[in-house]
Amino acid sequence: MILAPRLNTELKQALVPLRRVLLPVLAISSVYNVLLLSGSFFMLLVYDDVLPSRSVPSLVSLLLMVALAYAFQALLDVVRGRVMVQVGSLFMRGISDRVLDVLSRHELTRGAMPNGTQIVRDADTVRACLSGPGPLACVDLPWIAVYLLILAIFHWNIGLLALFGVAVLVTLMLVNNRMTEPLALATMRSGARRVGLAESTLRNAETLKALGMESARQSEWHSVEAEFLRANDRFSAISSTLSGSTKAFRMLLQSATLALGAFLVIDGRATGGIIIAGSILSARALAPVEQVIANWKGMVSARQALDRLRNLFEAVPFRVAPMGLEGPRRDLVVQGLAAGPPGTQKVAVLDLSFRLSAGDALAVVGRSGSGKTTLARVLCGVWKPLRGAIRLDGATLDQWSPDEIARILGYVPQSIELFEGTIGQNIARFQPDADREAILAAANAADCHDLIVRLEGGYDHVIGAHGSGLSAGQQQRIALARALFADPFLLVLDEPNSNLDHDGERALGLAIRQARQRGAIVVVIAHRPSVIAHASHIMAMNNGRIERFETRQEFEARIASPAGSDSSLRSRPGENRSEAPPGDPSKSVESAARPVEVSE
Numbered sequence: 126m127i128l129a130p131r132l133n134t135e136l137k138q139a140l141v142p143l144r145r146v147l148l149p150v151l152a153i154s155s156v157y158n159v160l161l162l163s164g165s166f167f168m169l170l171v172y173d174d175v176l177p178s179r180s181v182p183s184l185v186s187l188l189l190m191v192a193l194a195y196a197f198q199a200l201l202d203v204v205r206g207r208v209m210v211q212v213g214s215l216f217m218r219g220i221s222d223r224v225l226d227v228l229s230r231h232e233l234t235r236g237a238m239p240n241g242t243q244i245v246r247d248a249d250t251v252r253a254c255l256s257g258p259g260p261l262a263c264v265d266l267p268w269i270a271v272y273l274l275i276l277a278i279f280h281w282n283i284g285l286l287a288l289f290g291v292a293v294l295v296t297l298m299l300v301n302n303r304m305t306e307p308l309a310l311a312t313m314r315s316g317a318r319r320v321g322l323a324e325s326t327l328r329n330a331e332t333l334k335a336l337g338m339e340s341a342r343q344s345e346w347h348s349v350e351a352e353f354l355r356a357n358d359r360f361s362a363i364s365s366t367l368s369g370s371t372k373a374f375r376m377l378l379q380s381a382t383l384a385l386g387a388f389l390v391i392d393g394r395a396t397g398g399i400i401i402a403g404s405i406l407s408a409r410a411l412a413p414v415e416q417v418i419a420n421w422k423g424m425v426s427a428r429q430a431l432d433r434l435r436n437l438f439e440a441v442p443f444r445v446a447p448m449g450l451e452g453p454r455r456d457l458v459v460q461g462l463a464a465g466p467p468g469t470q471k472v473a474v475l476d477l478s479f480r481l482s483a484g485d486a487l488a489v490v491g492r493s494g495s496g497k498t499t500l501a502r503v504l505c506g507v508w509k510p511l512r513g514a515i516r517l518d519g520a521t522l523d524q525w526s527p528d529e530i531a532r533i534l535g536y537v538p539q540s541i542e543l544f545e546g547t548i549g550q551n552i553a554r555f556q557p558d559a560d561r562e563a564i565l566a567a568a569n570a571a572d573c574h575d576l577i578v579r580l581e582g583g584y585d586h587v588i589g590a591h592g593s594g595l596s597a598g599q600q601q602r603i604a605l606a607r608a609l610f611a612d613p614f615l616l617v618l619d620e621p622n623s624n625l626d627h628d629g630e631r632a633l634g635l636a637i638r639q640a641r642q643r644g645a646i647v648v649v650i651a652h653r654p655s656v657i658a659h660a661s662h663i664m665a666m667n668n669g670r671i672e673r674f675e676t677r678q679e680f681e682a683r684i685a686s687p688a689g690s691d692s693s694l695r696s697r698p699g700e701n702r703s704e705a706p707p708g709d710p711s712k713s714v715e716s717a718a719r720p721v722e723v724s725e
């Protein structure tokens with residue numbers, strides 16, 4: 126039933142303002158509904174008392190009283206309307222942090238969000254419903270009984286006619302519910318697909334244009350749009366047909382009451398005033414049902430939105446902020462790690478165990494799909510381990526708060542994503558209180574200060590959506606500065622040199638060496654062997670497992686031997702070989718795999 130969605134604790138909490146105002150709104154609505162009777166009683170008294178007595182003073186005083194009643198009634202209507210607008214806003218405030226939390230964590234813990242960003246629109250649908258006239262119409266519904274009783278007191282025949290009218294309208298309301306509920310769901314689904322397609326078009330405009338995919342996208346868009354409009358039109362058509370028929374039925378009933386009253390007067394069983402008062406009151410009795418039907422679409426959508434919000438909140442449970450710890454200083458230990466993309470059954474890395482100490486840098490190499498990026502993601506806490514653990518100074522990452530993590534971890538993801546804002550803000554990870562010195566220090570550590578000041582506006586240069594306005598290499602160097610901001614203990618760099626020129630490669634090498642000197646741990650994933658020159662350890666991955674784990678000295682000794690050949694480390698033409706480790710990296714030694722045993 127529409128008024129009884131199943132709620133979880135968080136939604137109940139967000140709806141506490143509704144519970145708090147329920148009694149005051151009921152009280153206001155009671156007075157409001159009593160005042161609504163004033164029009165009918167005014168008619169009754171004018172027709173049955175004032176006209177026969179021909180008393181002008183009585184007429185004037187009655188008019189003043191009814192005017193006062195109307196004014197007060199209008200005031201109460203405004204007050205209860207405003208209260209409900211506040212309830213809507215408070216609901217939104219109550220869940221807005223959780224909406225963002227679910228948006229940022231769902232994909233990382235449960236896989237892709239069902240219906241994309243629909244959660245944002247769902248929160249707004251509930252807010253709009255709470256702030257609209259629907260809930261107030263529901264509050265007024267019980268007053269129908271009072272109106273019917275008064276009509277029955279006027280004359281039981283009139284009461285019976287009104288009761289019949291209410292029964293017809295309630296039946297129409299239930300039929301409406303049955304017919305519109307699946308349509309509301311279809312409207313939401315096609316709406317979500319439409320928004321998803323629009324977002325993807327915006328994101329991939331370049332590829333769509335370059336690959337001549339625009340017309341294919343257009344036909345997909347037309348079909349999604351047509352589906353959306355079809356569902357929406359049917360929903361609106363049913364709702365408006367019902368709303369229109371309700372209005373016509375109410376007018377018919379009002380005239381029928383008038384006719385019945387006239388018949389009763391002719392028959393000598395009622396007074397003239399009862400004809401008018403009864404007709405007005407019967408219309409009033411039906412008004413709340415009519416209001417509920419008029420707002421049905423919004424209420425059905427809000428009920429379904431609450432269901433979806435509950436499902437998402439349950440899928441991504443609220444995370445209590447940990448007590449927090451001192452920043453790590455000693456080591457990184459990976460113990461029996463298995464991990465894979467969230468929401469899938471895939472295990473992309475398995476049985477990974479190694480230990481790195483402060484000042485170490487690990488170069489991770491291996492063929493495409495061998496699990497390097499998966500390891501990077503798990504090391505940063507982006508994906509959760511399926512088995513095993515990652516520990517910094519003995520503690521797992523979830524023991525630090527997100528703010529502390531921002532100081533402990535630096536990450537350059539495989540696909541760089543800079544955000545809309547200035548370069549300074551991007552380097553400072555949008556921390557509102559970031560100091561200038563820390564931003565300059567990070568830019569210097571990434572050796573991109575000169576690159577930044579050459580841009581228009583320097584550190585205040587505004588980057589567009591998805592890093593637009595900067596070349597891929599420039600974005601990668603600023604992403605490195607962002608990772609180095611606030612001197613994190615663990616630096617995870619996923620192919621940080623894929624777009625770098627010679628200067629960029631040199632800057633990266635310098636950044637890794639400096640990070641090691643200040644006692645940080647660096648994990649760098651690279652297809653280009655030049656990075657190995659700056660590493661203390663090299664790990665080769667194959668098929669999600671560690672194939673080899675060795676110190677640089679062991680690596681150099683191994684590849685210097687005549688048997689070595691390792692395609693994953695072969696230099697590409699034009700690459701900077703001056704920084705490559707001694708020996709020929711294109712040679713490798715078979716197996717010698719030596720993942721470190723880590724005791725519990």
Ligand SMILES: Nc1ncnc2c1ncn2[C@@H]1O[C@H](COP(=O)(O)OP(=O)(O)OP(=O)(O)O)[C@@H](O)[C@H]1O
Nearest residue numbers: 466469471473491492493494495496497498499500
């Ligand atoms: N989001 C995902 N959904 C499903 N499978 C995934 C996802 N990400 C990675 N995989 C799979 O996990 C495996 C490891 O992928 P991963 O990206 O870790 O490899 P990689 O070594 O970093 O490759 P590359 O060098 O090409 O970046 C691959 O088989 C890949 O298909």
